[in-house]
Amino acid sequence: xxxxxxxxxxxxxxxxxxxxxxxxxxxxxGVALAALARGTTLDERASALAGGSVVLATRDQLAAAQxxxxxxxxxxxxxxxxxxxxxxxxxxxxxTAEAQAIVTDRDAAEFEGADLPPLIACNLPLHPYxxxxxxxxxxxxxxxxxxxGVPKMVVHSLAALTGAIKPTQPGxxxxxxxxxxxxxxxxxxxxxLRALLGNGSMVLSDASEPVPEHLRRLAAHGVTHIxxxxxxxxxxxxxxxxxxxxxxxxRLSGEIADQAILDALKRQYPEAVVxxxxxxxxxxxxxxxxxxxxxxxxxxxxxxxxxxxxxxxGTLLIxxxxxxxxxxxxxxxxxxxxxxxxxxxxxxxxxGRYYFVGRRGGIIxxxxxxxxxxxxxxxxxxxxxxxxxLVSARRNPITGAIVVADVVLHDSVAPGDxxxxxxxxxxxxxxxxxxxxxxxxxxxxVSSLAVTPAGKLVRQNA
Amino acid sequence: MYPAKMxxxxxxxxxxxxxxxxxFERIAAEQKLKIQPLRDDLLLSESGLDSLGFATLVARLxxxxxxxxxxxxxxxDFPVTLGDFVRFYExxxx
Numbered sequence: 001x002x003x004x005x006x007x008x009x010x011x012x013x014x015x016x017x018x019x020x021x022x023x024x025x026x027x028x029x030g031v032a033l034a035a036l037a038r039g040t041t042l043d044e045r046a047s048a049l050a051g052g053s054v055v056l057a058t059r060d061q062l063a064a065a066q067x068x069x070x071x072x073x074x075x076x077x078x079x080x081x082x083x084x085x086x087x088x089x090x091x092x093x094x095x096t097a098e099a100q101a102i103v104t105d106r107d108a109a110e111f112e113g114a115d116l117p118p119l120i121a122c123n124l125p126l127h128p129y130x131x132x133x134x135x136x137x138x139x140x141x142x143x144x145x146x147x148x149g150v151p152k153m154v155v156h157s158l159a160a161l162t163g164a165i166k167p168t169q170p171g172x173x174x175x176x177x178x179x180x181x182x183x184x185x186x187x188x189x190x191x192x193l194r195a196l197l198g199n200g201s202m203v204l205s206d207a208s209e210p211v212p213e214h215l216r217r218l219a220a221h222g223v224t225h226i227x228x229x230x231x232x233x234x235x236x237x238x239x240x241x242x243x244x245x246x247x248x249x250x251r252l253s254g255e256i257a258d259q260a261i262l263d264a265l266k267r268q269y270p271e272a273v274v275x276x277x278x279x280x281x282x283x284x285x286x287x288x289x290x291x292x293x294x295x296x297x298x299x300x301x302x303x304x305x306x307x308x309x310x311x312x313x314g315t316l317l318i319x320x321x322x323x324x325x326x327x328x329x330x331x332x333x334x335x336x337x338x339x340x341x342x343x344x345x346x347x348x349x350x351x352g353r354y355y356f357v358g359r360r361g362g363i364i365x366x367x368x369x370x371x372x373x374x375x376x377x378x379x380x381x382x383x384x385x386x387x388x389x390l391v392s393a394r395r396n397p398i399t400g401a402i403v404v405a406d407v408v409l410h411d412s413v414a415p416g417d418x419x420x421x422x423x424x425x426x427x428x429x430x431x432x433x434x435x436x437x438x439x440x441x442x443x444x445x446v447s448s449l450a451v452t453p454a455g456k457l458v459r460q461n462a
Numbered sequence: 463m464y465p466a467k468m469x470x471x472x473x474x475x476x477x478x479x480x481x482x483x484x485x486f487e488r489i490a491a492e493q494k495l496k497i498q499p500l501r502d503d504l505l506l507s508e509s510g511l512d513s514l515g516f517a518t519l520v521a522r523l524x525x526x527x528x529x530x531x532x533x534x535x536x537x538x539d540f541p542v543t544l545g546d547f548v549r550f551y552e553x554x555x556x
Contacts, residue, residue: 366514366517367513367514367517394521394524395533396517396520396521397517397520397530397532397533398513398514398516398517398520399513399514399517402517402518402520402521404521427492428492431492436493436514437514441517441518441521441522442521442522442524442525444525
């Protein structure tokens with residue numbers, strides 16, 4: 001039986017990359033996609049992995065990308081570890097995956113003392129195949145990006161992962177993709193797959209690379225399509241090097257894209273389509289919104305489509321061929337009986353459009369009244385002097401909790417009176433748009449906000 | 463007891479009292495609440511500041527004064543009058 005569309009990654013590349021100059025660039029070199037199209041293997045022992053379960057845990061992103069192409073269609077299960085995965089969790093993940101091997105470019109000494117299956121080296125360049133074995137359907141397992149405990153293991157197929165990718169339009173110049181994400185997270189993997197399935201090239205990110213240098217490298221490769229979280233983008237816009245790139249498509253996902261960041265990107269890149277995608281590791285790509293506005297049109301909820309959405313008690317639920325199929329291990333169920341996945345994202349409808357207000361678990365309870373940090377941040381971020389903000393709960397003897405905000409300004413503010421006047425101005429601005437219990441009781445000006453390895457603001461409850 | 467410390471303690475008291483009064487009035491103005499003239503024997507429940515106003519006041523005072531006496535006193539008698547409230551903060555500062 002043939003594999004479902006799109007087949008294996010190697011088959012995709014054999015059909016669209018052979019004889020082209022398409023490239024995959026890392027921070028320290030690149031590989032021609034035509035070379036990957038011919039077929040590669042990790043080493044002689046790796047052929048013994050055929051049909052088995054494998055955990056991919058490389059440090060280097062370019063090595064990971066090549067291993068994904070080499071292993072897809074060859075192994076039965078491919079668990080993709082992000083680079084910041086604590087090694088302490090690796091043994092549990094390998095055991096749950098019933099892995100026969102860990103594929104890694106790390107030194108064996110780094111794993112000493114851990115109870116792990118054998119290590120298989122993933123050294124570049126990979127070796128060409130002598131004969132290409134008959135492909136099998138590979139189960140792709142991604143890890144969630146929660147900050148505590150062993151991440152959840154989310155089972156996908158390549159067909160589900162690529163379900164939202166539209167065919168290449170003829171006559172359009174080939175894109176050069178880039179993403180601030182690591183390709184081993186759902187948002188980054190989406191971009192790698194768009195590059196591989198389309199006719200484009202791609203520039204990979206590098207966690208150790210400062211933002212200005214990264215932007216210079218993107219400019220040097222002529223990046224045209226680039227994606228990241230709103231936090232990634234705010235950080236990029238803070239760098240004067242952001243004017244070096246001239247993208248045709250700017251994509252946001254992973255956090256709520258508010259109007260302030262959409263407008264800021266449109267000002268910076270007037271030629272670009274600025275769009276935001278609603279996607280998650282579990283729910284896959286839900287939809288893409290390219291009208292330049294925050295939120296999404298209510299028509300998306302009309303029922304006869306795939307993906308199909310509904311709002312229950314203010315929460316968005318998704319059913320689609322692009323969602324994950326299940327969790328590996330553990331007792332949690334991914335999907336309700338009717339096939340819908342609960343996103344945990346709260347939405348509210350105003351005038352024919354839905355807006356994201358926050359996530360379950362992130363709610364602040366102010367004397368019995370609910371506040372989503374994100375809805376307050378969206379207002380703060382609209383203030384002319386505010387670059388970005390983080391709203392959190394502070395415990396309070398009167399109301400249990402109260403809303404407070406850390407704010408990064410576009411430019412620094414003089415200490416003392418000027419700072420106090422600006423705080424008052426920002427609070428007054430909030431009071432025009434929010435009920436009293438949602439207005440921060442206190443604002444602190446900070447020089448930066450911490451961002452997780454997945455590109456999202458670090459929140460107390462994450 | 464410690465006469466040498468008296469001047470600085472009274473300075474603290476004045477500044478705590480002034481800070482509480484000015485934040486009280488500022489929050490009332492921000493939240494468009496009509497409040498009674500601030501006096502030591504004013505009952506907090508009749509002051510005109512609502513519970514969100516007091517919650518905001520405690521948060522602001524924590525930022526201004528650097529401490530939250532509600533968080534540090536385990537078994538507390540909740541202040542009833544504005545005078546109690548001021549002393550509660552003064553005692554925590556001393």
